[in-house]
Amino acid sequence: MINIILLILASFMASCGYTSRSLIDQNVQSVYVPIFDNDTFRRDLEYDLTKAIKEEILFRTQLKIVDEKHADTILTGILKDVQENVLIENPDAVTIESRVNVFVQFSWLDQRTGRILIDKQNVAASAEFIATRNEDVRTGEIEAFVNTARKIINLMERKW
Numbered sequence: 001m002i003n004i005i006l007l008i009l010a011s012f013m014a015s016c017g018y019t020s021r022s023l024i025d026q027n028v029q030s031v032y033v034p035i036f037d038n039d040t041f042r043r044d045l046e047y048d049l050t051k052a053i054k055e056e057i058l059f060r061t062q063l064k065i066v067d068e069k070h071a072d073t074i075l076t077g078i079l080k081d082v083q084e085n086v087l088i089e090n091p092d093a094v095t096i097e098s099r100v101n102v103f104v105q106f107s108w109l110d111q112r113t114g115r116i117l118i119d120k121q122n123v124a125a126s127a128e129f130i131a132t133r134n135e136d137v138r139t140g141e142i143e144a145f146v147n148t149a150r151k152i153i154n155l156m157e158r159k160w
Contacts, residue, residue: 024156028110030064031057032071036104037078046079049104049145053077056149061156073117077106077152080122082144084137087128094131100140101126102148108156118155125151 033054038046053075057063068074081103088096102125108118127143129135 024061024063024158026062028063028072030066030071031073031075031108032068033057033065033075034068036076036106039078039080040082042082045082045141045145048142049079049102049148052142052145052149053152056146056153060153072110072112074109074111075106075152075156076109077104079104082141084140096132097128097130098137098140099126099128100137100144102141102144104148104152106152120155123148123151123155 033050035050036046036053038044054065057065057075079102081101083101083103085099085101086095086097087099090096104123105121106118106123107116107120109116125144125147127140127147129137129140129143
């Protein structure tokens with residue numbers, strides 16, 4: 001009985017278009033991701049952002065990250081702004097909860113054809129952190145970079 005239910009469930013999922021494969025164009029096999037530029041006054045954040053993007057590419061896509069010479073495509077970008085907004089303060093004006101907002105622009109180029117696959121100017125993502133849980137702005141930045149990386153990969157996927 002269980003086998004029949006699993007078979008029905010599997011065929012239902014297959015017929016609805018579900019797939020475990022990446023939605024990145026199968027014609028693209030590799031990507032070069034140089035360190036993103038940083039237009040903010042906050043030093044070294046571009047390294048954390050680029051690391052989050054590379055990790056998300058490896059986790060969610062079939063793409064191999066290679067050097068520029070061997071890459072089908074190149075993903076470049078600029079960290080445009082990082083903002084912190086206080087959400088909750090206690091009566092003594094001590095921050096309880098804050099949000100980090102990250103703004104990037106990026107471009108994905110197929111270097112085999114010279115065609116720009118994606119060019120996005122204002123991709124925004126955010127993350128909240130709570131000081132009473134021993135989280136700080138650094139915790140919020142890292143989480144916001146991961147959220148930004150997820151958004152970038154979502155934008156790289158084919159539309160149905």
